[in-house]
Amino acid sequence: MSTSAGPTPPRVTIDRHDPVHRRLEQLVPGLSASIGLTQRRFAPRVVRSRREIVHEGEAVAGIWTMRAGWAALVRHFADGRRQVQHLLLPGDPLPLERDAAYPATIVALTPVTLIDLDGTWLPDPALLDDALRRHTMATVHRLLDATARLGRQVAIERFAHLLLELRDRLRGVGLASDTHFKMPLTQEMLADTLGLTSVHVNRTLQMMRQQQLIELEGRAVTLLLPAELARMADYASPIDHPVAMH
Known part of the structure; x- marks a missing residue:
């Protein structure tokens, strides 16, 4: 190690x-x-x-x-x-x-x-x-979700699903609220995760901002319309039972 x-x-x-x-x-x-x-x-x-x-x-x-x-x-x-x-x-x-x-x-x-x-x-x-x-x-279960993202979802749906998954996982350990968390991933890392090019990542993030779905400020992510993101991504309830951040 x-x-x-x-x-x-x-x-x-x-x-x-x-x-x-x-x-x-x-x-x-x-x-x-x-x-x-x-x-x-x-x-x-x-x-x-x-x-x-x-x-x-x-x-x-x-x-x-x-x-x-x-x-x-x-x-x-x-x-x-x-x-x-x-x-x-x-x-x-x-x-x-x-x-x-x-x-x-x-x-x-x-x-x-x-x-x-x-x-x-x-x-x-x-x-x-x-x-x-x-x-x-x-x-x-998360690997199966990743397979579905890469195999059948378009870029904005992949992003919506990933952001909701990260929100729920981080919320479970006290590092997120219902709408806000920090995501220290570069566009290159996001591209490698979502099977996209860095250019496509940048374009999709800009689109989500323009549609007022999310806000990005440095490493901080705010989900402005989490219910719409869940509908868009066909996001299922988390398999863990997260504890909200206080």
């Missing part, structure tokens, strides 16, 4: 407002208390932007989980093209199964901080395995 150069970061604690705590509670209510999450101090790993976190086929021990930053499962092609297959957000575990080889390369899209939830301190490792199973099923 890749790490950044430099001094070792200090150990960190996790409180109930932390994305990791919120995500575990989404997956298995009561899990954080059962494993004593807030009583532990974790040694974080930091990966710089655009660096590989895990290479396809690599098996990494532990249950490394995103505490901060955005990453992605990606597929690289020989001619230099790249497809972002799935976005990883704060709170998301990396593995789909304990100690299994990763099915895709994971790249940090921004600086990423990871913590390992595994360890001898766990009273019952099966508790985290249950959370991983639920995380895996949620990931499968």
Whole structure:
């Protein structure tokens, strides 16, 4: 697993407002208390932007989980093209199964901080395995949504669906409201995620602004008409049960 150069970061604690705590509670209510999450101090790993976190086929021990930053499962092609297959957000575990080889390369899209939830301190490792199973099923559903986006939706529908998915996932870990969140993705990253060119991404974003569907200011996204976006994208209810940001 890749790490950044430099001094070792200090150990960190996790409180109930932390994305990791919120995500575990989404997956298995009561899990954080059962494993004593807030009583532990974790040694974080930091990966710089655009660096590989895990290479396809690599098996990494532990249950490394995103505490901060955005990453992605990606597929690289020989001619230099790249497809972002799935976005990883704060709170998301990396593995789909304990100690299994990763099915895709994971790249940090921004600086990423990871913590390992595994360890001898766990009273019952099966508790985290249950959370991983639920995380895996949620990931499968999102991969199916991504397949539908790329296969049957036009550009503006793809954008609407992706923005609503990101809103719901971030809201579940306290990083979004019903209409507002931060999205640190460049137009190049969005193009790789949505199967479009950067020019098409720019044109579609301008169209959505002109139609007063969204506002963009730096990294901040505001969904002006979320119900219309959901209708346009045929967006289904989220499979998780998000907790609204306070």
